[in-house]
Amino acid sequence: MPRFTHPRLEDVPLELALHALADPNRLAMVARLADTEQLSCTNAAPCDSIPKSTLSNHLKLLRAAGLIETTQAGREMINRLRRKEFEQRFPGLLDAILANRLA
Amino acid sequence: MPRFTHPRLEDVPLELALHALADPNRLAMVARLADTEQLSCTNAAPCDSIPKSTLSNHLKLLRAAGLIETTQAGREMINRLRRKEFEQRFPGLLDAILANRLA
Numbered sequence: 001m002p003r004f005t006h007p008r009l010e011d012v013p014l015e016l017a018l019h020a021l022a023d024p025n026r027l028a029m030v031a032r033l034a035d036t037e038q039l040s041c042t043n044a045a046p047c048d049s050i051p052k053s054t055l056s057n058h059l060k061l062l063r064a065a066g067l068i069e070t071t072q073a074g075r076e077m078i079n080r081l082r083r084k085e086f087e088q089r090f091p092g093l094l095d096a097i098l099a100n101r102l103a
Numbered sequence: 104m105p106r107f108t109h110p111r112l113e114d115v116p117l118e119l120a121l122h123a124l125a126d127p128n129r130l131a132m133v134a135r136l137a138d139t140e141q142l143s144c145t146n147a148a149p150c151d152s153i154p155k156s157t158l159s160n161h162l163k164l165l166r167a168a169g170l171i172e173t174t175q176a177g178r179e180m181i182n183r184l185r186r187k188e189f190e191q192r193f194p195g196l197l198d199a200i201l202a203n204r205l206a
Binding site: 013014015016018019021022023024027090091092093095096097099100101 | 116117118119121122124125126127130193194195196198199200202203204
């Protein structure tokens with residue numbers, strides 16, 4: 001049974017997607033997931049010192065924005081970017097944001 | 104003497120720009136300004152029923168994000184999109200967001 005629910009991308013409004021990405025920690029997490037196949041929650045953290053509850057909230061918001069999928073793999077939670085679906089929903093948006101991240 | 108201050112675009116972080124655009128009212132205002140040369144504050148309002156203080160806050164945030172310039176013209180305040188400068192700072196970003204606005 002899935003522990004997390006994930007929205008259909010067509011139900012995600014643009015404003016929610018932008019809000020999810022308008023935070024340096026969440027954007028760093030998305031950028032790291034964009035470079036990797038998948039990451040455990042701990043490895044997806046933007047830094048080691050982030051409190052677990054904060055990390056959990058960031059992941060929750062990224063899920064709600066249709067940006068990531070979290071699944072259980074044994075004792076670990078694994079996150080992956082829903083890149084293809086997000087791109088279909090908001091063409092060019094994630095690329096434009098990631099390209100400007102270090103601007 | 105200018106009544107409002109405007110940031111240099113190079114001092115605007117991406118997260119602030121995204122935050123400014125992650126609100127349906129502000130995004131509607133930016134979209135309207137993108138279609139028009141310039142708008143008074145009243146005409147830039149996303150709807151007639153918006154309280155003046157709320158409108159003023161939205162405009163303030165858009166200014167802080169380097170998205171608009173507000174200048175005095177007689178008794179009116181006139182807003183224009185800093186489109187060219189914003190585009191130079193964050194190439195492709197505003198176009199990608201505006202293109203996805205009605206998605």
